[in-house]
Amino acid sequence: MFELPPFRQCPRCKKETFGTLSVGDNSVTKRCQQCRYSHDEGLPDLDKRVIYLDQFAVSELYKTKSKTRKPGAAHEKFWQDCYAAANRAYLRQQVIFPISNLHADETIVWHSPEELRLAHEMFSGETSLERTEVIAAEQEWQFAEAYIKKQPAPAISFNVDDILTGERNVWLPVFHINVNSNMSIFAPGIRSDRATAEASLQDLADQWAQKKPTFDEVLKHELNAYGPAMRQALVAQIKRNEAAMASNDPSSVLQLSFNLINRYQQLTDLFIKSGTPRNAAFNEVLKFLDWPENHFQPAHRIFAYLFAALAWRISSGQRTAMKASILNDFNAIATYAPFVDAMFVDRQCASLLTQGRLRSEISYRAKIFSMNDPNAFIGYLDDISEQAPPEIVMLSKDLYGAT
Ligand SMILES: [Zn+2]
Structure with a gap:
């Protein structure tokens, strides 16, 4: 050094x-x-805002930084201004843009994994968000505890520090150490999953266009689907693992995953510890999955509303090409919006959130931004920079060359 x-x-x-x-x-x-x-x-104490950027925004910002963005590509001025505003707020120690597993999953299928990895680390403040499925499982766990005690749906607390790995309020290091590991070996599995997701989503969209369900019909279906969907996913995971173990292809073992199996094993143990006889415990877990109060699990509920809003749009005649990535966006919003200060998301998702029912029936902390009103996001970032205490502004200039 x-x-x-x-x-x-x-x-x-x-x-x-x-x-x-x-x-x-x-x-x-x-x-x-x-x-x-x-x-x-x-150095003075900090209280950094937490902003989630979707994959699209991260890659545009990185391309802007590395000057690999095609000259004259759409919204060139916006991304330059956005990069400058984000960088200023970041160096003034007012905000972090943590990485999430949704980024990682999409990063891998990018043509240059290394570049996108750097892109995600660019503004992360060496933090990452807890994986979406872990947060959902934690909410499920708290609901299971209430179910066992015969209580109503519990109130979930949304402290962002509970879902952040790494420290939010430390000063950025002046030397950035990049942990480099190539995960491209997993890309094929993710690609096929995404293709499957895309195909089934397209099927659904076709059905919505044909049968024209109402918002309420889809919402009710989605909310009630919690138990059946979880059971189905669990069975599918077990079958996939069995098939991988039985195959002669050693690389298929890399595709094994146990997250749901472990999740329901742990819930079964919770029921046993709470007095359910061992041989009846798993059945009790299955019964719990159909508990109507699960409709209020935050991640599940927000996701269901987004899904219903999308279905309603399509059933009322709006045809849009279905991309599996929209499920990733739904997942990000459903999981992180209650915790983080702001999110920059896909334009279509942002507009679904403005649908009347979503505005009045679900609540979350995050301010939502998108390309629908890009300058609002820059305004938000500039406000954050302006609010930085003068002492911190001076120090950030000294330490990081912040403007
Ligand atoms: Zn000296």
Whole structure:
């Protein structure tokens, strides 16, 4: 490691050679290039906003940063301004844009995994969001505990720090260490899953267009689908694993996944610990999955509303090409919107959220932004930068060259 500018007067040798060595947590280590005298200085407390950027926004921002965006591509000015605004708010230690598993899944199918990995780390503040399925499982767990105690649906708390890996409120390091691992080997499995998801979503859309269900019909169906869908997914996971174990293709073992099997094993144990006889416990779990109060599980509920809004649009004649990525967007919103301060999402999703029923019947913390009103997002980021305390603005200029 070596000292970085700006160089100030060294307290010991008095030369103008006292620079920044490193930043860690909430202090900066300074050292003299000449006499090696060094000391730590405390840094002010921070309270960073958390913003989720969808895959599209992340890649546009990264391409803007790395100057690999095609000259003259649509919205060039917006992405330049957006990059500058995001970077300023980020370096002023006012905001982080954490990575999520939804990014990782899509990153892998990108033609250049390494680039997109760097892209996600760009503004992450070395944090990542808990995986969506883990958050959903945690909500399910709290509902199961209420079910066992014969209580109504529990109130879920939405503290963003509970779903963040890494520290939200530490000063950014001045040296960024990039952990590099190539996960492309998993890409084929994800590709085929996405293709399947796309095909079944297209089937559904065709049915909606034909049968014209109402918003309420689809909503009710989705809310009630919790139990059947979970059981089906669990059975499918078991079958896939059995087939992989039985096949002669060693690489198929890489495709094994146990998340649902473990999830329902743990819930079964919870029932046993709560007094359900061992041989009846799994059946009780299956019964719990059909508990009507599960309609209020936050991630499940928001997802169901988005789904109903989409179905309603299509059944009232709006034809849009169905991309499996919309399910990823739904998943991101349903899981993270109650926790984070803001989200930049797909234009179609953002407009679904403005549907009357969604505005009045579901609630979440995040302000939603999209390309429908791109300048509103820049305004939001600029406000955040402007609100930074002067002391932090000065320090961020010194330490990171922030403007
Ligand atoms: Zn010195």
